[in-house]
Amino acid sequence: MSYKIAVLPGDGIGPEVMKSALDVLAVVEEKFSFKLELEEGLIGGCAYDATGDPLPEATEKLCLGADAVLLGSIGGPKWDNLPPEKTPELGGLLALRKKLKLYANLRPAVIYEELKAMSPLSEKVLREKVDLLTVRELAHGIYFGEPKELTDDMGLDTMVYTKEQVVRIARQGFEAAQRRSKKLCSVDKANVLSSSKLWRKVVIELAKDYPDVELTHMYVDNAAMQLMLNPLQFDVIVTSNLFGDILSDESAAICGSLGMLPSASLGEKISLFEPSGGSAPDIAGKGIANPIAQILSLAMMLEISFELNDAAAAIRRAVDACVTGGIRTGDIIEPGMKAVSTDEMTKEIISRI
Ligand code: NAD
DSSP states (O other): OOEEEEEEEESTTHHHHHHHHHHHHHHHHHHHTOOEEEEEOOOTHHHHHHHSOSSOHHHHHHHHTSSEEEEEEOOOGGGTTSOGGGSIIIIIIIHHHHHTTEEEEEEEEEEOGGGGGGSSSOTTTOSSOEEEEEEEEOSSGGGTOSOOEEETTEEEOOOOOOHHHHHHHHHHHHHHHHHTTSEEEEEEOTTTOHHHHHHHHHHHHHGGGOTTSEEEEEEHHHHHHHHHHOGGGOSEEEEOHHHHHHHHHHHHHTTSOGGGOEEEEEESSOEEEEESSOOOTTTTTTTOOOOHHHHHHHHHHHHHHHOOHHHHHHHHHHHHHHHHTTOOOGGGOOTTOOOOOHHHHHHHHHHTO
């Protein structure tokens, strides 16, 4: 069976790191005997320049007809002053996320022992490799709950979750834990919030379906603190939209470079895979961006959308071998080391697959 991938390189470093990911894809296709059908589309600033629309109809159609979307990044100063609906962020990426009905965001955060110096956390805290995954609910909660109101002297938001919504995201958390170290920490604020009391009750009920997963619970304020004090205790964190927004950024920050962090956003039918960082206009066009976030986003796509687990694992092993072997782009370089270019890093990864 052939799968179709919508490939959206976007702006800034997007096309540079997307090229790396597609080079890696070609190698694993050959090695693991599969072939994906790729079709490129425009999104973001480049799409606005070409068509006047940051999410052209052709791109929307391409994505809705694909089995998965692999995105680079969008945006840059050139398009910052456009009307909101024409900006790469609102009119492009957020609009696409809505069309795909994405409901779960998976963000791994990895701190290699060899890259400890990049992290703001101390060596004492980072005794070994940190490798955690935040599974964030993306389509409900306080960002979308009604009523929502703003007057001159009152602001109102509503945090609401239904049982069905919690079950859907919690299953993603349990399944992710099953793919990893089988430890799931559900983060809520069940000592205060009704939506969290329901969240916790539903997660506990659901745990019966996953007897191999060890479930714990943590209040969000404590989780924010524990990520700083002892990130090694976490494997998979599952949480609501607001809490996940904050905790996944916090866990990204402790990793040191955005260039290392992939992400997956799961939709009902079609999922989207992209680096956690943006278009990095400060280094775009210089050939020095770290391609690892894009390459690991590809690995997430192969595993989550197509169950090509061996190919995904081979990519991850090759990335690990490069990073631990001292091959570094400028964002993860230490004094005395020589930085490699985007292309050199890509070749080094490919040679280790
Ligand atoms: P950014 O993530 O683009 O850059 C922040 C810092 O991280 C920069 O110093 C950059 O050089 C570095 N960085 C990011 N990715 C890197 C990589 N692969 N290799 C090496 N260094 C890397 O965030 P920003 O500067 O706040 O935003 C720039 C533009 O990107 C803005 O227009 C913003 O709206 C957009 N943006 C897009 C996305 C997305 O496409 N999903 C996400 C965030 C920001």
